[in-house]
Amino acid sequence: MNYWHRVANRRLTRRRSLASMGSLGLGAVLLAACGGEDEKPPATSPGSTAESNGQAATQEPQVSSLLTPGKDESAQALKGGVFKHFEDADFFTFEPQSIGGNAATTFRAYSGLLKEVEGVLGPPQGEVEGDVAESWEMAPDRLSVTFKIKENAGWPPLAPVNGRTVDAEDIVVTLQRHSEVSNRRFEFFNSFSPAAPITSATAIDSKTVRVDLAFPFAPTLSMFGLNFLGGLWIVPKESTDPAVHDPSRSVLGTGPWYMDEYEPSVRSVWKANPGYPHEGLPYMDTMEAPILGEYAAGLAQFRTGAIYQYDVNAEDLLPTKRDIPDIQITPTPVMTSILWHVIPGRQGPFVDERLRQAYVMTWDREAILDAFYNISAFEAEGFPVGTAYESGIQANHWQSWFLNARDESEIGPNAKYFQFDLAEAKRLVEAAGFPEGVSFKIHHPQPGINALWQRMNEVVAGQVNNSGLFKGEFAPHDRVVEFIPKYQGGKAEFDGLAHYYANQPMDPTQYLFTYYHPSGGQVGLTDDKMTDLIEKSIAEFDIEKRKELTWEFQRYEAEKQVFPRMGAATTFTAYWPAMRNINVYAQAYQNYARWFLDPSKPPIA
Numbered sequence: 001m002n003y004w005h006r007v008a009n010r011r012l013t014r015r016r017s018l019a020s021m022g023s024l025g026l027g028a029v030l031l032a033a034c035g036g037e038d039e040k041p042p043a044t045s046p047g048s049t050a051e052s053n054g055q056a057a058t059q060e061p062q063v064s065s066l067l068t069p070g071k072d073e074s075a076q077a078l079k080g081g082v083f084k085h086f087e088d089a090d091f092f093t094f095e096p097q098s099i100g101g102n103a104a105t106t107f108r109a110y111s112g113l114l115k116e117v118e119g120v121l122g123p124p125q126g127e128v129e130g131d132v133a134e135s136w137e138m139a140p141d142r143l144s145v146t147f148k149i150k151e152n153a154g155w156p157p158l159a160p161v162n163g164r165t166v167d168a169e170d171i172v173v174t175l176q177r178h179s180e181v182s183n184r185r186f187e188f189f190n191s192f193s194p195a196a197p198i199t200s201a202t203a204i205d206s207k208t209v210r211v212d213l214a215f216p217f218a219p220t221l222s223m224f225g226l227n228f229l230g231g232l233w234i235v236p237k238e239s240t241d242p243a244v245h246d247p248s249r250s251v252l253g254t255g256p257w258y259m260d261e262y263e264p265s266v267r268s269v270w271k272a273n274p275g276y277p278h279e280g281l282p283y284m285d286t287m288e289a290p291i292l293g294e295y296a297a298g299l300a301q302f303r304t305g306a307i308y309q310y311d312v313n314a315e316d317l318l319p320t321k322r323d324i325p326d327i328q329i330t331p332t333p334v335m336t337s338i339l340w341h342v343i344p345g346r347q348g349p350f351v352d353e354r355l356r357q358a359y360v361m362t363w364d365r366e367a368i369l370d371a372f373y374n375i376s377a378f379e380a381e382g383f384p385v386g387t388a389y390e391s392g393i394q395a396n397h398w399q400s401w402f403l404n405a406r407d408e409s410e411i412g413p414n415a416k417y418f419q420f421d422l423a424e425a426k427r428l429v430e431a432a433g434f435p436e437g438v439s440f441k442i443h444h445p446q447p448g449i450n451a452l453w454q455r456m457n458e459v460v461a462g463q464v465n466n467s468g469l470f471k472g473e474f475a476p477h478d479r480v481v482e483f484i485p486k487y488q489g490g491k492a493e494f495d496g497l498a499h500y501y502a503n504q505p506m507d508p509t510q511y512l513f514t515y516y517h518p519s520g521g522q523v524g525l526t527d528d529k530m531t532d533l534i535e536k537s538i539a540e541f542d543i544e545k546r547k548e549l550t551w552e553f554q555r556y557e558a559e560k561q562v563f564p565r566m567g568a569a570t571t572f573t574a575y576w577p578a579m580r581n582i583n584v585y586a587q588a589y590q591n592y593a594r595w596f597l598d599p600s601k602p603p604i605a
Helices: 008-019 023-033 103-109 168-181 220-224 295-304 314-323 353-361 365-373 375-380 413-418 422-431 451-466 479-488 508-516 528-539 543-560
Strands: 082-084 114-116 128-130 133-138 144-149 198-205 208-213 257-263 267-272 286-290 328-331 341-344 438-446 470-478 497-500 572-575
Touching: 103 257, 114 220, 128 133, 128 220, 133 220, 144 168, 144 220, 168 198, 168 208, 220 508, 295 314, 314 375, 314 572, 341 353, 353 413, 353 422, 353 543, 365 375, 365 451, 413 543, 438 451, 438 479, 451 470, 451 497, 470 479, 479 497, 508 528, 508 543, 528 543
Parallel strands: 082 286, 438 470, 438 497
Antiparallel strands: 114 128, 133 144, 144 208, 198 208, 257 267, 267 286, 328 572, 341 497
């Protein structure tokens, strides 16, 4: 009997208890329902197992008949059709070049010079390929890289670009604007940080651009393929005049889709961009997305077939499948983070690492992940589920770079800080000089990221406060006006803790730079050893050596806990069978370019 099933009964008991409780009350039950020490998973070498690679576990028993295996059907892909999709909220901004921009509009509508090669039925491996760039060449001294732009890379048929092709001036303007407006500019531009590489961009001719670097930078190509929020997404040269085009106010990119209609609180409509420079993509012609702010409304629409795919909560997947057998459920090819993390402020008590360690030791991760990912119920049905604790980088990173902090054989003795241990937490709090407990503010965005994130926020706060060691008080801040600039991207110059989310599955070196280097766009606390490890990684062109530096960083952060994350588990996607290629191509973001429709299947047929 494998490990996951040996703990199923304990988890199922917890899950049933948790399901009956409300948000903050859930914390008390999490605390009360846990006791004793879980068995440890089988020992593994770093990055070698399905768990540590971020893949769903494929151990016995036999996979449930309720689960539809992922299958690459690209060879049989049908062109055309209208994808009935959804939005879970209005777009609060259209800005593509900053952290805090809108993920949905950015990923659908924009391209980079390069992009990550998607994993096929498995995690990405870290390679890059051309997106708008046809080819590229690094200078022998590694102090510049020259890109040739694809002849067929084009803008959508919208003013002011009107379907023209991409040229070198667009790339120069993209980098110039990013250096002016992005809250990640300190990671990219040497004029803002001596640790950042880019010094200039020059148009050599209409289809050739050279980017000069201040020093050899190992993740250069990954940096240009950083297809996530705040990355080097290409904007048109018309953006130099905001009166002509302002990317923060309207969507205009070279990605697979362009926004054809948008009616706030009602719907958005997207059309395939004829200038998308990847032959045959996107497969579908149109994407219609009603704005469904209430989860219950979205689930109801999905169950009737009015929308073809929906982010069904884990606890609702099995009941939905049983009620409507046509609906299919497919596992994600990688574990995905719950997107929830803590930023300790540079002011106040959490500069003391003992308090950070104690704080995370009041979390019963097993019970929390079980509740949010519905692990016990899925395991009871024969769904293969893997679980991971995260230290330093996310579980949905490149294969073999991630160490599972759940496993002492991977993360080392600092795995103890990921265990639920109130006695040790109490000792640490008292040793730090707080025998009566620690009072502090929990800064968070208002509105929250989504309902799931908000629930996690309340659950963890409830569990921490019920420990009797901490007294956290929620302090909401307007997400765009105050939280993003001060608490997410403001170098953590605040008192207490900030609860937010992180989901940037990019080059691990670039990721560590973002969150831990003094010049990073979302850095909170850090120290000299972290900075040294990151700068060694930046200079290391040998992939295996760079990977080892990443492992060392994760083991060190497991002790320091300067940027704690909750963890991750296998997730599952529900969809109607008319949608094909679901969860086949794993990438940092989902742009739906490789999904296609089969009108002979429900709910279309």
